[in-house]
Amino acid sequence: MQENDCDVIIVGGGIAGCTSALLLARAGLSVILLERGAQAGSKNSSGGRIYTHTLSQILPDFAQSAPLERRVTQERLSMLTGDSMTTLDHRQTADAACSWTVLRARFDPWLMEQAQLAGAQCITDTQVEGLMKQGNRVTGVRIGDDQLTARAVILAEGANSLLAQRCLASPKPSAENMATGVKEVLALPREKLEERFGLEGDQGCAWLFAGQPTAGKVGGGFLYTHRDTLSLGVVCNLSQLSDSARSLPQMLDNFKQHPALRPLLKQAEVMEYSAHMIPEGGLNALAPLSGDGWLVAGDCAGFCLNAGHTVRGMDLAMMSAQAAAVTLIHAHRKSDFSAASLSLYREHLQRSALWPLMTQYRHLPADLLRSPQAFSRYPQLSADLLHSLFHVGEQPSVPLRRLLWRHARRAGLWQLLKDLRKGARSL
Ligand SMILES: Cc1cc2nc3c(=O)[nH]c(=O)nc-3n(C[C@H](O)[C@H](O)[C@H](O)COP(=O)(O)OP(=O)(O)OC[C@H]3O[C@@H](n4cnc5c(N)ncnc54)[C@H](O)[C@@H]3O)c2cc1C
Helix, strand or coil, X not given: CCCCCEEEEEECCCHHHHHHHHXXXXXXXXXXXXXXXXXXXXXXXXXXXXXXHHHHHHCCCHHHHCCEEEXXXXXXXXXXXXXXXXXXXXXXXXXHCCEEEECHHHHHHHHHHHHHHHCCEEECCCCCCEEEEECCEEEEEEECCEEEEEEXXXXXXXXXXXXXXXXXXXXXXXXXXXXXXXXXXXXXXXXXXXXXXXXXXXXXXXXXXXXXHHCXXXXXXXXXXXXXXXXXXXXXXXXXXXXXXXXXXHHHHHHHCCCCCHHHHCCCEEEEEEEEEEECCHHHHCCCCEECCEEECHHHCCCCEECCCCEECHHHHHHHHHHHHXXXXXXXXXXXXXXXXHCHHHHHHHHCCHHHHHHHCCCHHHHHHCCHHHCCHHHHHHHHHHHHHHCCCCCCCXXXXXXXXXXXXXXXXXXXXXXXXXXXXXX
């Protein structure tokens, strides 16, 4: 029998790829991870906040060595119109925080280093161009004229996996199920940043916006504070961009000029600009997860969730990588990497916290696309309502119950009730 180059080849050195490499190498499997970027993270874009529940299971001492930026102690959600902002602002102690802001250009190389320390061989600057197959069985990867063979391959190449589409006949995700994001990293001296956002020590702010950033289209804006930089960006559903009067970069420029944001960004210098796809179709739009000799993890499989108040992709990538590693460790013990053996991946996912989460939000992507008013009319409604509430003139003020009734009727009472019902079901 022909000798394989290793037990498992992993395509992609992002969060899913590095996590599975670390766990498989730790279990004693021989692993080769291939990343097309000059270093891990160089091709990645992310808003910048990671929920650390799974990271702390895998690397309990992560806080001592990971290049973390700030612990998220401020959560803000804002609805923006062209000239107003309505914000929900929640502050918590550092002990209660469950997430950190990170810069992928620093975080991914660190995670790759952890995989290398565990024994994985990680090779950067190497793009996988195809999968090798014998019949339906995936037996390795092709890199230019070279070939590498393995008993199993994990595809962790991120959103819109070209290899899965080309070599495994995975369907191309529809525009409705994908979003695209643009992001800038802006430099701001640490003291200025802390003063402007009311932060001390390693406290950080995570801020999500709806309405003006996407000109009322389904999507939103985000801002995360790092040590002495900010991540600022806009994400918009791909199907909505085709009939949008503004391109995504124009949306970002406009967002930066909003009167509530402009003073916070004064003198901030652009250090990095990136654009990336995001799978947002949820549970109903997952890619085929496994087959003979292959598994798919992270964004590549569609494990990403934008629930409006939280954007989660990095922690879900880790959870799916964990389930993929457990499946392959089991397959290695049985010396069985067949489709039947690797189909256990779905069961491991279902047993993890990932599946209930995806199930909980399964209606959300479709419901959001059917409720564009949530991104256009409702920010205006809340701005009008609060303006009436806070405005004081010569006339006696209108009681709150009458204000609510008046604005609800103006927004369309029936539509409002339908959206509230839909929102309750989706969330
Ligand atoms: C603008 C934006 C904001 C976001 N904000 C957040 C956030 O705040 N929090 C959060 O949790 N998630 C966020 N996400 C989602 C998050 O970035 C992803 O869910 C996460 O990065 C998925 O990890 P992954 O390892 O599956 O894929 P990726 O991180 O995309 O990694 C895939 C890797 O594969 C490599 N690769 C691709 N093709 C090949 C090939 N053929 N050969 C070799 N290497 C290859 C790529 O270079 C890349 O390094 C955001 C995403 C975007 C775009």
